Amino acid sequence: MKFRIARSALVDAVSQVSKAVSTRTTIPILTGIKVTADEEGILFTGSNADLTIQVKVPLREEDKEIVVLERMGNTVLPGRIIGELVRKLPEDEVEWEVDERRVATIRSGQAQFQLNAMDPEEYPRLPELVEDRKFSLPADLLQTMIRQTVFAVSTSEARGVLMGVLWQLEGGKLRLVATDSHRLSRREAEVEAPEDLTLTNVIVPGKSLSEVGKILADRSGWVDIVVSDNQLLIKTTHLKFFTRLLSGNYPDTDRVIPKGGKTELVLSTKELLESVDRASLISRDGRDNVIKWVVSDDGRVEVSSAAQDVGSVTEEVVARVSGEPMSISFNARYMIEALRAVDSDEIRILLTGPMTPFSIRPADSDDSLHLIVPIRTR
Amino acid sequence: MKFRIARSALVDAVSQVSKAVSTRTTIPILTGIKVTADEEGILFTGSNADLTIQVKVPLREEDKEIVVLERMGNTVLPGRIIGELVRKLPEDEVEWEVDERRVATIRSGQAQFQLNAMDPEEYPRLPELVEDRKFSLPADLLQTMIRQTVFAVSTSEARGVLMGVLWQLEGGKLRLVATDSHRLSRREAEVEAPEDLTLTNVIVPGKSLSEVGKILADRSGWVDIVVSDNQLLIKTTHLKFFTRLLSGNYPDTDRVIPKGGKTELVLSTKELLESVDRASLISRDGRDNVIKWVVSDDGRVEVSSAAQDVGSVTEEVVARVSGEPMSISFNARYMIEALRAVDSDEIRILLTGPMTPFSIRPADSDDSLHLIVPIRTR
Numbered sequence: 001m002k003f004r005i006a007r008s009a010l011v012d013a014v015s016q017v018s019k020a021v022s023t024r025t026t027i028p029i030l031t032g033i034k035v036t037a038d039e040e041g042i043l044f045t046g047s048n049a050d051l052t053i054q055v056k057v058p059l060r061e062e063d064k065e066i067v068v069l070e071r072m073g074n075t076v077l078p079g080r081i082i083g084e085l086v087r088k089l090p091e092d093e094v095e096w097e098v099d100e101r102r103v104a105t106i107r108s109g110q111a112q113f114q115l116n117a118m119d120p121e122e123y124p125r126l127p128e129l130v131e132d133r134k135f136s137l138p139a140d141l142l143q144t145m146i147r148q149t150v151f152a153v154s155t156s157e158a159r160g161v162l163m164g165v166l167w168q169l170e171g172g173k174l175r176l177v178a179t180d181s182h183r184l185s186r187r188e189a190e191v192e193a194p195e196d197l198t199l200t201n202v203i204v205p206g207k208s209l210s211e212v213g214k215i216l217a218d219r220s221g222w223v224d225i226v227v228s229d230n231q232l233l234i235k236t237t238h239l240k241f242f243t244r245l246l247s248g249n250y251p252d253t254d255r256v257i258p259k260g261g262k263t264e265l266v267l268s269t270k271e272l273l274e275s276v277d278r279a280s281l282i283s284r285d286g287r288d289n290v291i292k293w294v295v296s297d298d299g300r301v302e303v304s305s306a307a308q309d310v311g312s313v314t315e316e317v318v319a320r321v322s323g324e325p326m327s328i329s330f331n332a333r334y335m336i337e338a339l340r341a342v343d344s345d346e347i348r349i350l351l352t353g354p355m356t357p358f359s360i361r362p363a364d365s366d367d368s369l370h371l372i373v374p375i376r377t378r
Numbered sequence: 379m380k381f382r383i384a385r386s387a388l389v390d391a392v393s394q395v396s397k398a399v400s401t402r403t404t405i406p407i408l409t410g411i412k413v414t415a416d417e418e419g420i421l422f423t424g425s426n427a428d429l430t431i432q433v434k435v436p437l438r439e440e441d442k443e444i445v446v447l448e449r450m451g452n453t454v455l456p457g458r459i460i461g462e463l464v465r466k467l468p469e470d471e472v473e474w475e476v477d478e479r480r481v482a483t484i485r486s487g488q489a490q491f492q493l494n495a496m497d498p499e500e501y502p503r504l505p506e507l508v509e510d511r512k513f514s515l516p517a518d519l520l521q522t523m524i525r526q527t528v529f530a531v532s533t534s535e536a537r538g539v540l541m542g543v544l545w546q547l548e549g550g551k552l553r554l555v556a557t558d559s560h561r562l563s564r565r566e567a568e569v570e571a572p573e574d575l576t577l578t579n580v581i582v583p584g585k586s587l588s589e590v591g592k593i594l595a596d597r598s599g600w601v602d603i604v605v606s607d608n609q610l611l612i613k614t615t616h617l618k619f620f621t622r623l624l625s626g627n628y629p630d631t632d633r634v635i636p637k638g639g640k641t642e643l644v645l646s647t648k649e650l651l652e653s654v655d656r657a658s659l660i661s662r663d664g665r666d667n668v669i670k671w672v673v674s675d676d677g678r679v680e681v682s683s684a685a686q687d688v689g690s691v692t693e694e695v696v697a698r699v700s701g702e703p704m705s706i707s708f709n710a711r712y713m714i715e716a717l718r719a720v721d722s723d724e725i726r727i728l729l730t731g732p733m734t735p736f737s738i739r740p741a742d743s744d745d746s747l748h749l750i751v752p753i754r755t756r
Contacts, residue, residue, distance in 0.1 A: 081659060081688065088656050111656055115689035278466050278489055281459060310459065311493035
């Protein structure tokens with residue numbers, strides 16, 4: 001293989017696929033980045049067992065020449081070194097060549113690197129997905145849906161499907177759900193989907209989705225989603241994510257979401273977040289990171305926490321309260337993470353009792369929901 | 379004690395003294411920040427065994443009221459919590475009170491913290507230094523002198539005095555020297571000192587100086603240096619650093635600095651730094667991080683490195699060369715750290731032989747010197 005490529009395009013492609021490259025060397029070939037040069041351009045692939053990211057650098061873009069292809073071919077080069085190397089190249093043009101002895105030469109200005117390449121035949125092949133189950137949504141909407149749910153997945157290997165985010169589709173509405181059984185986050189949105197396409201139990205690993213979210217953060221345009229039995233493909237211009245699906249049945253979470261409520265609060269997202277953040281300064285030193293709310297029916301919420309040996313904190317937040325007065329205790333971290341995921345200025349909290357899950361929604365929308373299970377305190 | 383204080387002044391003072399606060403709890407009282415309120419203002423003190431930082435917040439500054447003192451007193455509060463807490467207070471004014479039961483109450487807006495304070499009598503007393511050995515220099519010059527030397531100290535506990543930076547003063551010239559025996563950095567400058575003041579063996583721990591350097595980075599004005607037998611005091615407006623001195627005799631380093639040289643190179647600091655940085659991408663994977671220079675007498679320096687299994691890199695840097703052609707190998711990290719400490723655009727390198735130390739100086743000055751011991755290669 002032999003080509004010349006613009007350094008900025010090379011740096012972008014390598015830094016994106018690097019997000020999936022394995023750092024563990026249990027499968028040595030996956031510590032490499034695969035590079036394929038053909039008449040369509042240069043294709044970069046990075047993969048770990050769960051997630052594969054592919055970026056294509058086309059020969060031309062908007063009449064600008066990006067790649068000059070001299071000889072087609074395949075190679076796999078060490079990912080960590082390539083990732084740093086491309087950023088440090090001195091000139092805007094990079095010459096890239098791999099000879100028959102599998103020695104790669106990367107030249108830019110006066111600098112010339114020679115790297116030992118790996119055998120591209122060893123690199124795992126990507127599945128060919130049948131595109132019969134496919135839908136589309138804007139890239140920024142998908143990024144938001146991931147951001148508003150993925151933090152709630154379980155990080156414990158023992159929890160199986162709870163390490164993933166559940167994707168459900170029905171009647172053109174996509175729903176993402178994540179829970180670690182102490183809290184739950186759910187986000188719904190209309191998407192472009194065939195009317196008869198229904199998905200009930202597609203479970204995508206949380207770690208993979210976090211990486212997808214990072215890369216989509218600065219993307220506009222639409223993404224296509226293709227679902228197969230054990231893979232999900234997310235694709236947009238010049239960019240593809242293949243992620244393995246988790247097997248198993250995701251629990252029915254509809255049952256745990258309270259229908260009515262005894263006490264409703266409407267309050268400022270920012271004020272509440274800051275007060276919970278302050279209260280958790282003290283409670284974090286305790287075992288459970290517990291903070292307590294006392295809701296009065298005259299429109300005040302007293303936020304407090306105490307930790308033996310350290311001290312205590314208390315403050316009041318103004319709220320519009322309807323229903324009964326109530327006291328409730330919960331893990332401050334779950335509340336902080338939920339509030340950070342909310343985009344609206346005001347939120348609506350529905351309490352059903354001191355020991356039953358309570359819900360947090362944007363005041364102006366039902367698309368997004370966070371649920372937290374309270375903690376029993378003395 | 380009871381006072382009100384402007385939050386910004388409180389945040390600055392606490393964040394500066396926090397740089398010295400112990401995180402290890404072998405001496406529990408040192409995990410706290412001592413706060414003393416008297417008619418001069420509020421004095422904050424943070425300390426570990428080696429370094430103590432004191433910041434005074436005066437009652438008024440430039441006709442602006444910063445502190446309103448209601449009751450004088452002393453307290454010690456947990457450093458980690460206070461450090462985070464003050465940054466998260468909601469309003470610009472903070473009320474601070476400690477009662478007889480040693481409970482501290484910190485109020486700002488609707489938020490109220492209560493913290494258990496420690497016994498201020500347990501906090502170690504600071505030495506009263508006799509100010510008979512004292513000199514002065516601009517704060518930014520001291521910060522530069524620290525930055526250009528402190529990275530070269532040894533980080534190994536076993537190396538004793540080499541973990542410190544040697545301060546020497548003679549005829550109004552201050553000299554700082556640091557070495558880990560593989561490389562050495564030295565910086566000299568004129569300071570304001572009594573003509574007869576001579577210091578020969580003042581050794582300041584590198585870690586303490588690094589913290590001093592960070593805090594001085596945004597200071598203007600002059601600093602006074604007071605030296606006692608086992609302490610160094612660095613003081614400037616509202617700010618004092620007390621650092622323990624290392625005992626022992628610092629080795630005589632003058633002997634190792636080459637007087638003449640066989641080959642002199644003058645070259646661009648930035649170009650050389652970038653080329654060594656690229657070469658070290660490959661050599662870091664090797665055991666010694668070794669890179670090699672081949673200096674030709676026609677004005678080229680070939681920079682190269684190779685690591686088995688990985689590959690190799692080679693490039694040429696343009697230099698003004700006088701003297702003999704020479705090959706030399708050395709640790710890339712030492713060269714990178716020395717070049718990053720150089721402020722001038724061009725440097726002068728003097729080679730004395732493939733196995734003897736070589737020097738790096740700014741092309742336009744003799745105040746600053748870096749020395750690197752070469753490595754024998756096959």
